Amino acid sequence: MVATNATPGIYDAALLRRQNLMGKSGPAALVKNFRVFSIAMFACIGGLLYGYNQGVFSGVLTMPSFQAHMGDYDSNRPQDQSRKGWLTSILELGAWFGTMLSGFMAEAASRKYGILIATGVFILGVVIQSTAISAGHNAILGGRFITGMGVGSLSMIVPMYNAEVAPPEVRGSLIALQQLAICFGIMVSFWIDYGTNYIGGTGAGQSEAAWLTPICLQLFPAVVLFAGILFMPFSPRWLVHHNREAEARKVLATLRGLPQDHELVELEFLEIKAQSLFEKRTVAEHWPHLRELTAWNTFKLQFVAIGSLFRTKAMFRRVVVATVTMFFQQWTGINAILYYAPTIFSSLGLTSNTVSLLATGVVGIVMFLATIPSVLYIDKLGRKPVLTIGAVGMAVCHIIIAVIIAKNDGRWQTHKGAGWAAVAMVWLFVFHFGYSWGPCAWIIVAEIWPLSNRPYGIALGASSNWMNNFIVGQVTPDMISGISYGTYLVFGILTFMGAGFVWFFVPETKRLTLEEMDVIFGSEGTAQADFERMEEINKEIGLETILRGAGTGGDGRLTPEEKREEITEKEAHLE
Template identity: 60%
Template structure:
């Protein structure tokens, strides 16, 4: 029998017992949905922080206060991108913290760090405080960017996992949209000229504390991840969390199968660790640290894990080099370059970016678990590439004469908005879904931290170089990002497998678990039988529970060996 034979049969039964995917599944799993919505406040914090600074940079009072930093392209790039550098560091340490402290308490710690950075920025009287505050805020935001998708992915039932993880991106785009319009409103405090009040930029920065405090207090009342609980020997609690999430008793077939799938994967990886590293099994801190280091090394030294590292890091690489954050960070300046004069008009056009990106993300939440990851990512990449190239052509033709070519300027603005829509429904949510669901339990925190760190490091580079690119190569900036958008679509099309509808444990089959040694195959099958997973992989008629959805209720299901 092939590896996972027992598991595959049980998984088939679980899929039959489970509810619908997409929006119908979200309604059916309302408790999980509401928990994920709350946890995704972390995404709102990231989105708000990402969007608010582009408007702040365009405010007269901020420019006057921070003139030594904003008047040069290089220092302006550092002022923006130092947040991403802090986030990169935050992500790297979060892999260890998420496994050690739990996903839940890691989110709490990240919120505390985030709040410290916001306070420093809000009270800043010079560029040094903005640099330090954005670095600190970045550490919190980077940690949240990893911990929240991880928490949602591990709590969500497989049939709605993609939609729930997509809520993170929906929250990000909502935060971006809100920040753009708050910037637009506070820009009028004291007027838009030399007399503008410093409250115009201090207020939008300070408002970040509101959702952060709500998330920090509220996460204390949220459940732990069931997969983290199993990983730490708290099986009864994990079973209770799954039971409450499904709205079914702990002894129901669906809850039992999901629990035993998690348990089997954990035991297999634990026994593998004991065989490979018997000298580090004494439970001490030093042994745990060494196992963690070897866990990171295993990502590079095991072919199936290296494949996941490549997919995770390159997906995030291409996400950033679509140029989305070049648009978000410098949107007011880009719209000025496209012929929209005055800070008010450019902030207004930037606000439209936030609206269209948010609205475009909603279909991803509803349909991503039905359509799949690959079609969404490929189509979005090609649309973004087309938008970049059209804006590049228009800018190349009319950048010295926008005043006499108003229509062309507005057409370029429209394609910037279409670009934002394309990113909103595709690479925004789906890239995070993909990198959150491809890792095995034993290295999931570490693997996601590597992929997320790729996102933040490339985010940092984009934020750093964009002002210089806009100054020196002008429309070539859009050509550059358009080419990388197209290459990203090709990468997904030819090198990334479809992961729609798979459990986090079934992902091993997709990434080459069939290549494991015979001894590993036998050990996994023995574990599945030892814990009773084979009791749910039987041949026979299965009558569905009355609680299930109409399309599976009372169906006769056959499970074959």
């Protein structure tokens, strides 16, 4: 919701009235909204699949049976490092492609069926990978690309779905579940790799089931999601946007566990309707040839709208913040660690593949635990200090690892303590990423846009994330084999640059309204115009009338008693 001190109006009144009706946020609110919490948890299986795919292949690459089966993809031969990079990073190329199509798919087919389609694509990719036992490495390459298309779409549609079914008091927590599900998937994949590595022994006689099992296991949660999503509700927002208002009201009442004529249901329904009308009128004003809601126009709108982000200096600055932040997020080297952790640990002197897989499992645990405090406290601490401190911490870890390798490379057997010190630095690096650039980069990308440009701006930021993810996955094997400790120097220098970029170029965005975003990005009036259009729509559909009978002033402003309650609640939140 949007509100300013200069324009109190309907937004202030709607926000406070809904807060009074729905109660406070926190764990108790999740229990109160258990139906929605359960739906969001189930949808986050998509996040688990995303995280599992990010982590599982790192262990598979080092398994002797996989190396023997793939032949010219043997990870121990320097001439094959580029091919190994393709084998890993082609997932991200597919995810980039899937991300670009996910907005259209979610709008044309619905969020519900968008998840269904993306999960079906994911399952197809896994099935193709499982045929690699007879079809060879081309099946792995093709299967991972198709699987990537699925996880790329899921990474966009699942948070969108959760945000649209959630009541406002738990929306942030339910969206954050996606990040925790991703980290949980990474953690689980590392430990499954560690366990299946023992199938048939850990040497030359290792069974091919050792690497096929972790690949095939992801079919189980995918099939559960594919079947279960059929019984999930449609997004009320999608239903309203496609003129199915009676069905939307019914679904919304069911999600809230309230009768359809309840004031809270009516209030939220009208706010959803207002948002839908706002988007339709914005499209009609900016792109009148696309105003008709057809599948083809929806597809074209994604690209036309992204192009509009480059037309003004102020909007282009937002583009730079979003895309460069995602550039630096990937060039911290986090996915180099996730994709090649066992290989990296082996290069640091952990000669046993079993021990390197064990050290990799710790990476998953550290990253999962480090994400939790950021989800809880980021709105209190702010984005800039957390991102800056996290970047400096990661960069220092990279530099220390580079120094350790430069002094001890080739002498790990007699300097095992140095090897374990480097491993500890990798764990500390993952900790710094978990609380900072993991969640915070996505928060920045989501909140810097005016209301009318937000979906397309987020899509552009996500595109930068996946493309740089692909490049990092592609070049990391060549860097490790070619420049050794220089790999960590490169990541360290770039991460220091990321800290500087955030500190000097990215504005602090916590607790800012859209109008205040306009001021700091130098585009005064953009969000104000959006706000005025939304205010006009709210009056038109009768939201102001509801609020007049609910204890607010006749013009939609807060009464003195309500304003004091709002201030008290904000002060309690800040404490």
